Amino acid sequence: MQSNPTAAAADEAGPDIARGVDAETYASNQRRPGYLLGRLLALICAGYTIFHVGVLYLYPLEPWVYRLIHVGGGLAIGFLLFSTATFGEDPGPRGLNRLRLALIAPGAAAIAAAFLQAVGFHFGIGVVDQAAARDAMVLSFGWPLLLGSIWLVGLGWFMPDRSRERLDLADVFLAVAAITVALYIIHHAPFLRLRAGTALAKQADMFAAAAGVLLILELTRRLAGLALVVIAGIFVIYAFVGPWLPGILEHRGYSATRFFTYVYTDQGILGPTTAISSTYIILFVTFAAFLQASRVGEYFVNFAFAAAGHLRGGPAKVAVFGSGLMGMINGTSAGNVVATGSLTIPLMKKVGYKPQTAGAIEAAGRSCRRSWGRAPSSCPRSRASPIPRS
Numbered sequence: 001m002q003s004n005p006t007a008a009a010a011d012e013a014g015p016d017i018a019r020g021v022d023a024e025t026y027a028s029n030q031r032r033p034g035y036l037l038g039r040l041l042a043l044i045c046a047g048y049t050i051f052h053v054g055v056l057y058l059y060p061l062e063p064w065v066y067r068l069i070h071v072g073g074g075l076a077i078g079f080l081l082f083s084t085a086t087f088g089e090d091p092g093p094r095g096l097n098r099l100r101l102a103l104i105a106p107g108a109a110a111i112a113a114a115f116l117q118a119v120g121f122h123f124g125i126g127v128v129d130q131a132a133a134r135d136a137m138v139l140s141f142g143w144p145l146l147l148g149s150i151w152l153v154g155l156g157w158f159m160p161d162r163s164r165e166r167l168d169l170a171d172v173f174l175a176v177a178a179i180t181v182a183l184y185i186i187h188h189a190p191f192l193r194l195r196a197g198t199a200l201a202k203q204a205d206m207f208a209a210a211a212g213v214l215l216i217l218e219l220t221r222r223l224a225g226l227a228l229v230v231i232a233g234i235f236v237i238y239a240f241v242g243p244w245l246p247g248i249l250e251h252r253g254y255s256a257t258r259f260f261t262y263v264y265t266d267q268g269i270l271g272p273t274t275a276i277s278s279t280y281i282i283l284f285v286t287f288a289a290f291l292q293a294s295r296v297g298e299y300f301v302n303f304a305f306a307a308a309g310h311l312r313g314g315p316a317k318v319a320v321f322g323s324g325l326m327g328m329i330n331g332t333s334a335g336n337v338v339a340t341g342s343l344t345i346p347l348m349k350k351v352g353y354k355p356q357t358a359g360a361i362e363a364a365g366r367s368c369r370r371s372w373g374r375a376p377s378s379c380p381r382s383r384a385s386p387i388p389r390s
Helices: 005-018 035-057 063-081 094-123 134-158 169-195 203-224 226-244 256-263 272-293 296-308 314-330 333-350 355-367
Strands: none
Touching (some): 035 063, 035 272, 094 134, 094 169, 134 169, 169 203, 203 226, 203 256, 226 256, 272 333, 296 314
């Protein structure tokens, strides 16, 4: 009886393909700090994760407060871990670093002043009392926060830090700015529910929300690229240029205060996307991290090759099958992708699938998981190609 060459090749390649699936990969702009700094960042991330688990299972918080902490903490960690540009071999001349530190100082001082004002809100010892005139609040909190954030973001674009082993001072203060936005909105949340997006919204509310939007767009650029930021920016601009647009695109336009205060509520940034991210995704990211640390991914890969490695499109079939099983447990497509996609996508790429094809198979499998157990009429029949051969 003649043996199946594809099956034999899969059996031989299985252990080699499985090796390294659980290895941690670094993005081109991700920092790799030294021992002490790395442990500090690890403790911050662990505390962030423990907070979510504690709130979801032990001590629930009001949704706005919980989501604001989720967004603010995520932004702060993101700025600490990811640089504004890819790292090179040469960190640059020392003179340039000194000039950069001098340019960081104005933005850092402005954000520090806004942070002290936001902290003072909670203790009644603000630099300027909350009952002070509107112009005083704007000058002591609003303008420093927004202009400081714009200054440091722009500085990162034109003069990025090139050292991978240390934290950039500009990014540290951008993290402080993210925390400042969260503190301000948490403190004013009871009032913002009533006045956000209306004529009663205050200018300080607008400055805090605008700074938050800017920080979210900047971190999105660092993690996902400029394309997504451009798309989001077009919709932001559309809110202001409506009166000059033709036909059905025309609208009467919105003021900056009305737009930004409304977009930073549960009808915008704190809406369903953040709700899913702060409940399902954070839990399954944690679960996937434990799977990766325990190196269980190699076992899954070897099992996949044993079960379907000899079949046409074996890894793709395993990805869809595993998605169905996981979907019956977690009930969410987003959590499904995070939990098993971190294993199946590298598996498909390792055996030769193009990254675009692997991502498409993963997305289709997660979209079909609600039909698992009945005729998936909405899901196309699989036409996966065989395992590419080297």
